[in-house]
Amino acid sequence: MFSLLLVPAVREYARSRQIHDNPGGHKSHRSPVPYLGGVAMALSFSGAMVVGVAVWRSARLENGELNLALGNLTTQGDGLVRELVVMLGVALLFSLMGLVDDLRGLSPWLRFFVGLGLATSVVLFGISLNSPLPAWADGVISVVWILGMTNAFNLLDNIDGLAAGTAAVASGAFFFIAVINEQQFSALLAIGLAGAMLGFLRSNFHPASIYMGDAGSLFIGFMMAYLGLKMRTTVTEIPQLFAPVVVLGVAVLDTTVVVVSRVRRGVSPFTGGQDHLSHRFLRLGLSVRRSVTSLLVASVALGVLAVGLSEAPAGVGYWILAATVVSGGMATIVLTTKVARVETSSESNVTPLHRNIG
Numbered sequence: 001m002f003s004l005l006l007v008p009a010v011r012e013y014a015r016s017r018q019i020h021d022n023p024g025g026h027k028s029h030r031s032p033v034p035y036l037g038g039v040a041m042a043l044s045f046s047g048a049m050v051v052g053v054a055v056w057r058s059a060r061l062e063n064g065e066l067n068l069a070l071g072n073l074t075t076q077g078d079g080l081v082r083e084l085v086v087m088l089g090v091a092l093l094f095s096l097m098g099l100v101d102d103l104r105g106l107s108p109w110l111r112f113f114v115g116l117g118l119a120t121s122v123v124l125f126g127i128s129l130n131s132p133l134p135a136w137a138d139g140v141i142s143v144v145w146i147l148g149m150t151n152a153f154n155l156l157d158n159i160d161g162l163a164a165g166t167a168a169v170a171s172g173a174f175f176f177i178a179v180i181n182e183q184q185f186s187a188l189l190a191i192g193l194a195g196a197m198l199g200f201l202r203s204n205f206h207p208a209s210i211y212m213g214d215a216g217s218l219f220i221g222f223m224m225a226y227l228g229l230k231m232r233t234t235v236t237e238i239p240q241l242f243a244p245v246v247v248l249g250v251a252v253l254d255t256t257v258v259v260v261s262r263v264r265r266g267v268s269p270f271t272g273g274q275d276h277l278s279h280r281f282l283r284l285g286l287s288v289r290r291s292v293t294s295l296l297v298a299s300v301a302l303g304v305l306a307v308g309l310s311e312a313p314a315g316v317g318y319w320i321l322a323a324t325v326v327s328g329g330m331a332t333i334v335l336t337t338k339v340a341r342v343e344t345s346s347e348s349n350v351t352p353l354h355r356n357i358g
Helices: 002-016 037-058 080-103 108-123 135-156 162-181 184-204 213-228 238-247 249-264 277-283 288-311 312-338
Strands: 059-062 064-070
Touching: 002 037, 002 064, 002 184, 002 288, 037 080, 037 184, 064 184, 080 108, 080 184, 108 135, 108 213, 135 162, 135 213, 162 184, 162 213, 162 238, 162 249, 162 288, 213 238, 213 249, 238 249, 238 288, 249 277, 249 288, 249 312, 277 288, 277 312, 288 312
Parallel strands: none
Antiparallel strands: 059 064
16 A cells, blocks of 8 residues: 555656656666666555554453553563564665666665675674574575575566566565464565565566666565575575575576676676667567566466475475476576577667566
8 A cells, every 4th residue: 555655756757857767878768767666665565564553462352452562672672673673674775776876876886785784784683594504604594685686676677577576576475474373463564565566567667657767676686585585484404595586586587597698708797788688588479468467477386386385394495496396497498598698789689678687
């Protein structure tokens, strides 16, 4: 609800101040499109979570009446409010960094070191992978995971509706996993994020009337990484550790395809280009809407697999994981070699769809 109300207001503000993503370079759109959608998403989600946690922790049903006792927020003794503040603080700092990059531009190295500092602070706070590995290894993997997912969604924001849609589907999968495993706080965050994404998606699906920008893609990338680290399951076998990767499989595959493709062509992975999954589907003849829909259907399938994987015994879990990895590997090989190869001569024929930021 917050997102549905805030996005149009932010869009009009961006138009009045001419805060646009302008065409040019390797961007695909032909006319200026307002920015600041990510700001609306971040603020609406943060506001909803503050209200949601306040009501959840303060509400008491007594004699058939619902009473609120705000003192309960800080007397539970489990650090939930402190974690909410830290999580939202870091997420908003990622969003702020993205906003500055949208409006003024930032050095990639500065973005990397700021992101590294924020990711490290989350791990030091205690949000980390919980595996059989030593604690320091879990910490390193967690930092890499946070940095990797924030940048994966930054890359995924290359066509109308894909990044927000993928995040909405992934949030739904995380919600079901959290509910099954009685993780109420994680479930609240996941369903709140899904709502914020769907509210934004109404204005961002093709043809988009507003873009999220780096302010949005870094925000939702961090939130996806955070929910992945928070995921806990009743089955504590090795395959369950990879369930968050499966949930976010489309973002992971897109990043893999882009990096492999650019390395094969001798191009820096950090340069922009029209070699993402969405662009390859367009070159296969799919429309923008069908390209995005196909990838979102894949996200739903991976989400269902991840929910099953989270509760599967070890033997079944290894088979699910192996099938997912093999499928992803085959897709990477096909999409970077024989089908929809990125060629300089074909890039000029791509249907205009969205800015390309990575």
